[in-house]
Amino acid sequence: MQTKRFNGVPLSVLDLAPITEEGSPSEAFQNSVELAQHTEKWGFHRYWLAEHHNMPGIASSATSVVIGHIAGATNSIRVGSGGVMLPNHAPIVIAEQFGTLESMYPGRIDLGLGRAPGTDQATSYALRRTLNSSPEDFPQQVAELEHFFEGDPNARVKAYPGHGLRIPIWLLGSSGFSAQLAAHKGLPFSFASHFAPDNTLGALKLYRDKFQPSDVLEQPYAMVGVNVIAADTEERAQWLSTSQQQQFLSLRRGESSPLKAPVENMDEVSTPFERAALESTLDSRTTIVGTKEKVKEKLNNFLEETNADEVIINSQIYYQKDRLRSYEIVAELMDSE
Structure with a gap:
């Protein structure tokens, strides 16, 4: 299927492969395949999965494996990571994994x-066997992966x-650090405005102002994340939300x-x-x-405010x-105007 657009902008999917309290990882993967097949048919551009660990509500910890599963069940939609947390891995392992996926x-x-x-932190240690590395090592890790x-x-x-x-390598972020790095390297940038709304405009301005053209991009390309919970009635949408x-509430309480x-x-399950705090994180703009x-x-309104090149929807x-x-x-709503 050809990518459709909303007001000239492609829309994509961010899937956290949710495990419900009555479900299982197996069911989560079946649901992800079904969603990917439908969104491909409906004209969405990308289907990304996110790496999280030690979270009983998210099934996409082995991100590259799930990407291969989704790509194998679809035909044309782009499939990728939103994102792979590079400090958790040796860059050569990610190069081999994604080289395998690209070859397939x-x-x-x-x-x-x-x-x-x-x-x-404890799970980070289990993943890395050391905590000597820091987020400041990220630019060097990206360069090693590119090599x-x-x-x-x-x-x-x-x-x-x-x-x-x-x-295609994208840098993801919820602050200005990756925005600056993406600009310096001339790479596309995706900002997590769906959980860091207050930092969105500043990070996008930083990225665009400091962007340096590269062999990959001549102009900056920014994708922004939004949460969308749509239904046929306002009441059902609010109830589903x-x-x-509750998921964000559990994370704040340290009770994933x-x-x-x-x-x-x-009101019955929160103070x-x-x-x-929920209203601040889940801002009505994003x-x-x-x-x-x-x-x-x-x-x-969101597109007018951000001038985003693409929107990815969770x-x-x-x-x-x-x-x-x-x-x-x-x-x-796509291609409707």
């Missing part, structure tokens, strides 16, 4: 890189598959859990202080909840039928 699915694989661990893809015939260590392949609210079913009243008309209005919805319907409602 040529021209369809994206490699989005983050510098956060995507987990807690494995460059195809230097004189390199002593080469990544096979991966050597000589041109796999309480699952995501499977994705919980919607509740009728968040006023916690609700204020967390859009409501009917098709409201989604259209809010997406328009929809943490408990029931698979409702998650599919939410993306379908967004799809109905």
